[in-house]
Amino acid sequence: RAGVEIDLRHLNEISDTTPVIVDLKPTGPHYMEDLFAAGGIGAVLRELQPLLHLDCLTVAGETVGERLAGPAGPVDREVVRPLAEPLQPQGGLVALFGSLAPKGAIFKRSAADPKLFEKEGRAVVFTSLEDLSARIDDPDLDVTPDDFMVLQHAGPLSPSGMPEAGYLPIPAKLARAGIKDMVRISDARMSGTAYGSIVLHVTPDAASGGPLAKVRNGDRIRLSVKDRRLDLLVAPEELARRKTASAPVPERGYARLYRREILQADRGCDFDFLRKHPLGDGRA
Structure with a gap:
């Protein structure tokens, strides 16, 4: 909706260069509350700093770099691994x-x-x-x-x-x-x-x-x-x-709106009319 396209091939590029450093289920034995106790998302982002665009603004009005520059608490390395010692070398x-x-x-x-x-x-x-x-x-x-x-x-x-x-x-x-x-x-x-x-x-x-x-x-x-x-x-x-049967198009109401506007999974399953630049008939 912001007009930023994220292609699935770009997802592969990001995943191949971003290791798994959090040892949570289903990859590992720990739970979400263990991540919170281990230092939380702040600890994860501090480890990932070399891979981040630190000049991007956050919802707090500060850049990512400014948010991460604050005091850092203790980190449980059983849950949040160092970037140099990841759980897996590539993303999940x-x-x-x-x-x-x-x-x-x-x-x-x-x-x-x-x-x-x-x-x-x-x-x-x-x-x-x-x-x-x-x-x-x-x-x-x-x-x-x-x-x-x-x-x-x-x-x-x-x-x-x-x-x-x-x-x-x-x-x-x-x-x-x-x-x-x-x-x-x-x-x-x-x-x-x-x-x-x-x-x-x-x-x-x-x-x-x-x-x-x-x-x-x-x-x-x-x-x-x-x-x-x-x-x-x-x-x-x-x-x-091979023939494929197509579901009937609803005649009216929200069901018709949904059928007409919903996008495929590679585009986030959003409504086309909510995009900054709707795809229209080219959305397939």
Whole structure:
């Protein structure tokens, strides 16, 4: 709304040069109250000073540098690590692009199993939240730990309006066998405290006719965190043959306003008319 564009590729540049220095769940064992007791956000920002634009104004009317120049209290280094001794050398988030997410998707690498970062798997598709709820614990569900679970129609244009549904549960039959993590993909969001190899915010979302809507059971998907890629390994000719159903446009009221103006996840799911420079018909 301020007119500042933040591209997901720029997010990767920032994440690759900003280490993880706070040892909180899901990356570590501590909780938010432990961060407060350890020195709080002030302690974190003081460690990150070499990476910050210290001349930027804060809401208090002072620059970031002026705010951080005040007296510093004690810091618990078990919770807030020194910048030179980070918990992880790179930031927790990475944006993925590819044939399944042409405009991007988000993966929280700091809270995922590195063994799943470079992987190809078979798609097990749930077409909606209702479908997921009905079948996830079915003992006859055709799923293995090497599969990629895919949830469709949980993005900003879906009837559910992008809920925190991206933390797909491990199917009951696999959980009983001791499986703790597997690749899960959706256009939904999830809590920041959740753990798992989970791809979120796939854009365009399924309800807008994005490639996610064309994934079918048995398709092959390739994930590469190293290459920042998420690809659906299906021939373009086959994808062109697959039909996607679009939800009816509401006739009036807030629902119609929402459907007309809501932006995709790569643009923050804001209303287009609230942007400093609305995108209009070019918002797709």
